Amino acid sequence: MADAPTPEFTTLAHPAPVPGETRDEALANPGFGTLFSDHMTVVDYDADKGGWHSAQVGPREPLSLDPATAVLHYAQEIFEGMKAYRQEDGGIALFRPEQNARRFNESARRMAMPEVPEELFLEAVKRQVMADREWFPTVEGGALYLRPFMFASEAFLGVRPARQYKFITIASPVGGYFKSGAPAVSIWVSRDYVRAARGGTGAAKTGGNYAASLVPQSEATARGHDQVVFLDAVERKWIEELGGMNLFFVMKDGSIVTPPLTGTILPGITRDSLITLARDEGLDVREEPYSIDQWRDDATSGRLVETMACGTAAVVTPVGKVAGPEGEFTIGSGGPGQLTQKLRDRLVGIQRGTHPDNHGWIVRLD
Incomplete structure (x- = not known):
C-alpha cells in the first residue's frame, strides 16, 4: 500500500x-x-x-x-x-x-x-x-x-x-540528552548481553531492541557510567553500537573508523551525516570492523585520539572513558576532542541555519 x-x-x-x-x-x-x-x-x-x-x-x-x-x-x-x-x-x-x-x-x-x-x-x-x-x-x-x-x-x-x-x-x-552534564561520557562494555544478531531485527528501529538494552544499560548506570556499548553476538569482540547511538573512532593520522552496517546495528541518519561531513573535510572514513581489543590498545598507545557517539537525541557526544570487566581506559585527554567538536559544530550549524547547507538536508516549514 x-x-x-x-x-x-x-x-x-x-x-x-x-x-x-x-x-x-x-x-x-x-x-x-x-x-x-x-x-x-x-x-x-x-x-x-x-x-x-x-x-x-x-x-x-x-x-x-x-x-x-x-x-x-x-x-x-x-x-x-x-x-x-x-x-x-x-x-x-x-x-x-x-x-x-x-x-x-x-x-x-x-x-x-x-x-x-x-x-x-x-x-x-x-x-x-x-x-x-x-x-x-x-x-x-x-x-x-x-x-x-x-x-x-x-x-x-x-x-x-x-x-x-x-x-x-x-x-x-x-534540552540536553545526558543528565550528567559532563564534557564527555563514560561507557561500560557489556560482556554478558548482546543487542542483536545477524538475521534478527538489529537494523530495525523497533521497541524490542531497546527493551533488550535496558538491563545492560541499568548495569552501566549502577556502575557510574552514562551508556553501555554492545559487542557482536558471535565472537563477542567486535564493537557494534551503544544502547541508542552509533560510534566513530578518530585516529591520530586523521582517519576515522566506524562499524559497518551488517544488519545488526541501526543505520543512523546522524551517522550518515557525519560520514558525509568528515569526507567533505577530506578525511578518510572507513566503515570496517573495530574490536574492543583494538579500541583499548589504540587508546593506550595514542594511535586513537578521539571517540564520538552520535544520534538524533544526543547529537554528537565525545566518549572520554571506557570501562569493562577487564579494566578501564581513557580516550585522549578524557574530554572533548577537536574533530568531535568541529563536526558537531558543523552539523548543529546546518540544523539551525547558521552554517551553509551544501547537501540540501534542511526542509523549511515556513
Whole structure:
C-alpha cells in the first residue's frame, strides 16, 4: 500500500490546550522526553478497507486499546526519532526528514507491517510541528523532538501479521540528552548481553531492541557510567553500537573508523551525516570492523585520539572513558576532542541555519 493515495488530514479543535504561561515556564527547563505538546497526528490502516485512511490532527490524548490488541502480544511496533529546529531567522526546519521516512519503511518491512507512503509520513510530521509551533523550548540547544510510531492495533490472538495499524506522531520539547552534564561520557562494555544478531531485527528501529538494552544499560548506570556499548553476538569482540547511538573512532593520522552496517546495528541518519561531513573535510572514513581489543590498545598507545557517539537525541557526544570487566581506559585527554567538536559544530550549524547547507538536508516549514 506504499503507493496508495495520501488521505486528507482533518483538524480537530483542542478543547483545553496547556495555558501559555504554564507552557512557557516548562519550556525554560524541559529536560528530555518527559514534557509533551498539545497535539498528535493519527492515521489508521486497515488492509480490508483499502489501506491508510482517517488522517487527523487533534488533541494529544490517551489511547483506548482492547486487551487482545496485537502489539501487546506480538510486539509489532516501530518508531522514529527526529527533531524540528528553530532557525537563526526564527523559522522552523526539519533535518533530512525523508531519510526518517525511508528508514521507517525499512523497519516496517522487517516487522511485517505496511509501509507508510513517504508523502503521508512527511505530511504527518509537518502538521505535528506546525500544530505545536509554540512548543519550542527556550533553553540553549533545545529542539522539538518528534516521535512518529506505528503499532498493530488489530485485536486477535494468533501469530501472524496484523491487518490493522495506527500511525501516530507526538512531540516533546527537549534540552540536553545526558543528565550528567559532563564534557564527555563514560561507557561500560557489556560482556554478558548482546543487542542483536545477524538475521534478527538489529537494523530495525523497533521497541524490542531497546527493551533488550535496558538491563545492560541499568548495569552501566549502577556502575557510574552514562551508556553501555554492545559487542557482536558471535565472537563477542567486535564493537557494534551503544544502547541508542552509533560510534566513530578518530585516529591520530586523521582517519576515522566506524562499524559497518551488517544488519545488526541501526543505520543512523546522524551517522550518515557525519560520514558525509568528515569526507567533505577530506578525511578518510572507513566503515570496517573495530574490536574492543583494538579500541583499548589504540587508546593506550595514542594511535586513537578521539571517540564520538552520535544520534538524533544526543547529537554528537565525545566518549572520554571506557570501562569493562577487564579494566578501564581513557580516550585522549578524557574530554572533548577537536574533530568531535568541529563536526558537531558543523552539523548543529546546518540544523539551525547558521552554517551553509551544501547537501540540501534542511526542509523549511515556513
